[in-house]
Amino acid sequence: MRLEVRHLRRYYGTTRALDDVSFAIEAGQIVGFVGPNGAGKTTTMRILATLDEPTSGDALLDGISLLEHPERARAVIGYVPDSLPVHRDITIHEYLDFFARAYGIGRLRRESLIQSLEEFTNLTGIREKMLGELSKGMKQRVSLARALIHDPQILLMDEPAAGLDPRARIELRELVRVLAARGKGILISSHILTELAEICDAALIIEQGRLLRSGSLDEITAAEKAVGRAILIRVVERAPQLVEALLLMPGVQAARLVGDDVEVDVEGDERASAALLTEIVRRGFPVHEFRPRLSNLEAVFMNVTKGDVQ
């Protein structure tokens, strides 16, 4: 199954929530959706979940318009919103049973289906617990089980790790990996970028409704590297003097002390870096370590976004 988003635009009055957003998700792919608060992540997800309608543009599921055939989309899309279930006086099992009924799953299939989902999300032992008594992590697992009840091929997860403790986050991450391995395409938004980087195949960076970067994680980070490179230098002594010396060298854009290291932004390619190292050694600085600072999703995110909201 392929979910293709084409030129989505969404205006609320004169406020532009989405501006020409296009991307696609394939089966088995985990795509991280990254952006500051108010960037348009939830709006995109709500449109894909058929809960909202774009001002223009479309989303296609294997070529079928989601806007024109929302009922077909609902059959193959699962949605985990950024809030947790709030029903009172109902057990986990009854809650899942309710949604199974709501999806029109018949009695004969319902029981075994719920049981297998409870096993998958590790809820079997607590299935008779009231929803209101659950921790955030447990509620998130219930929410995931609920989203999977109709066996969707595409899963939209809006900030699923928000507020979870480290253990619950790790468990959730594992579940997401297993689901992707089963061939489900997953669009997942999160503020915990290091975690996203660990599980995602690709990422979308959005701000003020505009898609700033999209592609595989390697592509995104490589694109950042191409603009310039950051190098970390560790010297045995005279680090502050090295910073002063670096600032006077040609091709050096910036230099600063970061803990014991000296971080320097250099213009140019690997030859420029090699020339810089030669010059530092020539000037007698005792270099202990000289390595490029690895660019990661977090760094890219900080570089390309300004933190603006609309």
Added chain:
Amino acid sequence: MNLLERALTRLDDALNPIVVKELRQAVQGKFITGILILFLFFQIGTLGFSLIDRAAASNFELGRETFTVLMMFVLLAGTLAVPIYSGYRFATERSDLDSDLLFITTITPAAIIRGKFQAAMAIVLLFYAVSLPYMTITYFFRGIDLLSIFWVVVFSLSGVVLNLSICLFIACLPLNFPLRVMIGLCALIPLFWVFGGSVAMVSEFLRMGIGARVLSWAFWRDLFPSVLLFGFGLGLLYVLSVAAIAPAPTNRAYGIRRFVSAFWALSLLGMTFYAANGGGSQALGGWIIFATLVFSAFLPVAVSERTWCGRRVARTIPGDALGRRLAFLFYSGAAGGLIWALTFMVLTHVVPVFALPVIGATNFGSSFEHDREGVIILALYTLGYSLLGALVRRLFLADRVPVASTWFLALLLAGLGGAVPPILGFILFGSDREEWLLGNPLLALQSTAWRESCLLFAAGFAGVLLLVNLPWMKSQWEQFRPYGDEEPPPDGEDAPALPV
């Protein structure tokens, strides 16, 4: 699987999921159990008190009196406790999240409302079932017959159904929680009013001996207008509730306009029949006044609707000219809504004229023309201020006031229109002449002498605003087109896939 199991499976699959969930929650919650125990305690207490009363032996009305007290407890539970409980639960549950989650399943908004209603009715019927044995015992106390008990119980359900619909409707309103609580508190007035009315109805039915009269033609004929009004209120609350919880991209107004239009036609036929069979032509006159007020109320609602339809709705617009025109009137949309309300308002005053010869009358009653003039003036003022609200919002407040709040802006403008000119007139010209009050829609209702001036002013006011808003309405009509299957996808290119 045997036949019984197969039947049970089918029945289970056919159940509304909301009903199942609601009843499970009610059983596991403390409120219903608590109220039920309290209810039983009072029922037994009432019977016990009646039995040990020394004066009971000589009281030939004891059965009726005891039944009335028992019925009051049932009505307390049925018209107040359960509806308020159900409405409160729905309101607290109806966060964006929960309703959103439901709308990506196969449950329709109508099924949600029906499910909530059915579940609450099941709880109310539980209270009735618990109470019925005690009520039946009152037959042996003298002063009441079994037929009366049966009919009073049946009729008392009307109060239950009405209050339940009111509570569910308020719970559905797309307002924030504090505002919903405020409106909920205000709604206690009609809820208690219905409760009081139901108690009064029980007393009156028992006094007149309903058991003997219920099968007579005259009884039902006299009841007909009330039944019609009741049916309209109930149906309207249902379609409004469904529209209130339906997702924004859907065709929310369609169900409401379809129901009101159908009810308009059926009630006109019904009232004509009623007028011809003893109700008199003034009954038809009353219907005209009522229908005008109803359609007037839809004018500010219409301007608060969106001005464009999304593709989900557009793909259901018929391609033929007549179908498109009809769809424009009935589908969600500000201009269509205005034209729909105005069209039916005109029809309301024209069509019944053809019914006059059928009922053998020449007019709709002696006070009809006076009343008609009043509601027409009111309708014109409502139209004028609604259009003014839409215009002001569009020109000056598009960023600040959402379309859905245009009705409030119109209300505010009507308030200003009534209050500001006389103040300005007094300050600027030292004049306190009544002409300054012409912007006040209530002037026409207060003072008969000013009716003609008010009519002229309101007609001019509404007419000018209609002309000013005509391009806005026309553009909505032009945009109201079926979504063409042949239209290529936007920009016609594929989005790049992200590599795995």
